[in-house]
Amino acid sequence: MxxxxxxxxxxxxxxxxxxxxxxxxxxxxxxxxxxxxVTEAAADEPSPIDDLGSGPISRATSQTYAPAPPAAGIPACASCGGEVGPDGYCEQCGVKALSPRDHFREQPAPWVAGVCDKGIRHSRNEDAMALSASPDGSGAARRAVLVVLDGVSNTDDSQVGSLAGARAALGALVVPLPVGMGTPEGRLAAATRAMSAAVDAANAQVESAAPADAANPASATFCAAVLEGDTLTYANVGDSRIYWLPDGGEGVQLSVDDSAAQDQIEAGVPRLEAETSAQAHAITKWLGRDSQGHEPRVGQMSITEPGWVLVCSDGLWNYASEPAALAQQVAAAATTDPAALALALTDFANASGGQDNITVALARVSPAPAP
Structure with a gap:
């Protein structure tokens, strides 16, 4: 084969x-x-900043990487366009060649886009995303699915498992979510079952990514948002996040982390202190063969004003955890183009020091047309 x-x-x-x-x-x-x-990690790669999380990030993202050339072709350097030699370095400028797995972008529709970036300090990108969207981003017919998985960097083949898991979850969510009995409770219960099935599909791919005898089988976090008309359904496992950032306000973090930091916050520790502690990024729930359970936290909300649905890995929120801080970065970008904003937020995280792979997925929610 x-x-x-x-x-x-x-x-x-x-x-x-x-x-x-x-x-x-x-x-x-x-x-x-x-x-x-997929690029292999160096033997002396630094350990992740989180015990069971995603680990160290990003590099400048001013370039777009084309599809991989045919096996018989000669790859081009992303920096200068020169030929890349057999050793993986450009023969013209000497820069090590980047692969599309290091930095890739998706834009299934003008109103939905994402960036997935390796970062500054990692030797490979263990984040992954998968997106889909209807052509029209306004009105009752609009639909978008944004999935982000963050591979655990100290596990085997997490970069494979996260990508396969994201695609599997997207495949499970491309059909409309069930509405149950039509009541708010019934809709949430039906959506929870659908989201759980998507998590199961992603988990199966993460589990199968590493060999059966792997000492540290692949693991990953999971988060997804599905926008159908004005209804936003979201789910997460681990510490990747979903935010709603309206144009006229500071926004809200919709997802609740499965992490040691969240446990501290719920115990009364101030958010800033908890998220900068030694165990800040230690996750308490994840996908993978060694997980003790991967039931997602699921929620729904109605969106009635313009703004942004943001799904991201901790590579972004490391530097802007509070919704108000993210809203400031969105305002600074001064754009309603999701591709431009995703790139701007990625570059913001890199410029801030970059301690992890970065994934930013966005849906631009426009006002519904006047009747």
């Missing part, structure tokens, strides 16, 4: 391509879709 994405011959018993991380047996991506190449 060969990989449907990059053509690399499959070896061993893995369900994923060792070269690009794609699921074997899947249909090839359409023309123009990003090809994903």
């Amino acid at each position: 060969t990989c449907p994405s990059c053509g690399t011959p499959a070896e061993g018993d893995s369900n994923f391509c060792e070269e690009c991380g794609a699921a074997l047996g899947a249909s090839p991506p359409p023309d123009g879709a990003p090809r994903v190449l």
Whole structure:
């Protein structure tokens, strides 16, 4: 069998391509879709900043990376366009070549976009995202799905598991969410079952990413937001987050972390103190073979004003945890283009010091048209 994405011959018993991380047996991506190449971590890579979280981040993201070239082609340097030699370094400028897995972008519709970036201090990108959206971002027919998984950096093949898990969750959420009996309680119960099924699908892919005898099998956090008309449904496992940032206010953090810091906050420790403590990013629930449970926290809200749905990994909120702080960065970007804003927020995190991979996924909620 060969990989449907990059053509690399499959070896061993893995369900994923060792070269690009794609699921074997899947249909090839359409023309123009990003090809994903996985880079191996250096043996002396620093340990993550979180015990069971995502670990250290990002680099400047001013370049767009094209799909991977054919196996027989000569790759081009993302910095200067020169030829990349067999050793992985540009023969013209000497810069080590980046792969599309290090930094990739998605924009399924003009009103939905995301950036997933390796960062400054990591040797590989263990974050992943998967997005879908209806062409029209206004009115009752609009629909978007934003999924972000943050691979645990001290586990085996987390960069493969997070990407496969994000795609699996997106596949489970592309159909409309059930509404149950139509009451608010019934809708939430039905949506919880759908979100739990998406988490199960993602978890299965994370579990199968590493060999059965792996000492540290792949693990990842999970968060997803589904916008249908004016109803936003969200779910999370771990410490990746969902925010609602209206144009006219400071916003709100919708998700609740499964983390040691959140336990401290609930015990009365001030947020800033808890989120800067030694165990700030130690997660208490995650996806993976060694998880003790991955039931998501699920919620719903009605959106009636313009603003942003933001789904992100801790690589972003490390530097702007409070909704008001994120709202300030959104205002500073001065744009209603989700692709431009996702890039601006990624660059903000990198410029702030970058201690983790960064993923920023956004949906621009516009006012409903006048009747």
